[in-house]
Amino acid sequence: MKMFNFAKASALILMSTIGITAAVIAQQSPAQPPPTSSTTDSAKAATDAAKAANDAAKAANDAAKAANDAAKAANDAAKAANDAAKAANDAAKAASDASKKATTSTVKKRMQIDKIVFYRAPLGAPWSMYADFISGDSEIDKTFDSVTPRAYPYENDLALVLDDVAAGDTCTFSVFMDTLLGNVSGNAGHRATGQFKVTAKGMKTFRFLSPPAGGSYYTLAVEGNPYPVAWQFTISWHLVD
Numbered sequence: 001m002k003m004f005n006f007a008k009a010s011a012l013i014l015m016s017t018i019g020i021t022a023a024v025i026a027q028q029s030p031a032q033p034p035p036t037s038s039t040t041d042s043a044k045a046a047t048d049a050a051k052a053a054n055d056a057a058k059a060a061n062d063a064a065k066a067a068n069d070a071a072k073a074a075n076d077a078a079k080a081a082n083d084a085a086k087a088a089n090d091a092a093k094a095a096s097d098a099s100k101k102a103t104t105s106t107v108k109k110r111m112q113i114d115k116i117v118f119y120r121a122p123l124g125a126p127w128s129m130y131a132d133f134i135s136g137d138s139e140i141d142k143t144f145d146s147v148t149p150r151a152y153p154y155e156n157d158l159a160l161v162l163d164d165v166a167a168g169d170t171c172t173f174s175v176f177m178d179t180l181l182g183n184v185s186g187n188a189g190h191r192a193t194g195q196f197k198v199t200a201k202g203m204k205t206f207r208f209l210s211p212p213a214g215g216s217y218y219t220l221a222v223e224g225n226p227y228p229v230a231w232q233f234t235i236s237w238h239l240v241d
Helices: 006-028 037-105
Strands: 109-120 127-135 138-147 154-165 170-178 190-197 201-209 231-240
Touching (some): 109 127, 138 154, 190 231
Antiparallel strands (some): 109 231
């Protein structure tokens, strides 16, 4: 009688069980087929579409930036045009103002010589004086007799009026002094002459040095003259509308 081989029987049983389990699994889970070419093409197409979308988005951003730059350039150009227009308007206004000023300055009016204020005179009192003023074709003069200043400065009212005078014109004058009234206009021993530029209202001071030996015309002192003057006076005037 043969003996039962338990180990061999166990092995056979285990092999049978594995075979049955594999068959069941094979029936329940059939093997997946490998990817087809159509699936690969779809994935590539999706990738390409995503890339195209990104490129389109970048192109849109670039276009928006270009539009912004163009708008900024347009604004800058508009500002430059406005600045140029303002500068042109300012220049036109300045030219107009200058023209008005020039026109106003050439309008002929009357000029009144208001007074002469003496700070120093070449003669002791009393003295006679002759004053003559000329501007353009207009001339006026006046003689004063027995002028006796009590102190200096001494104010001598004139109220002499010249016609057809405009701002910017030149007015020349002569101021003569002598102890004798008969000599004061033609043979005065002390004579001063000068000129001033006419303004709407003004005054100017004149300082004179003693005349050369044997002369009667006093020398107008230059600006900054360091020497004592022998004759000094201020003339005041204004234009009359």
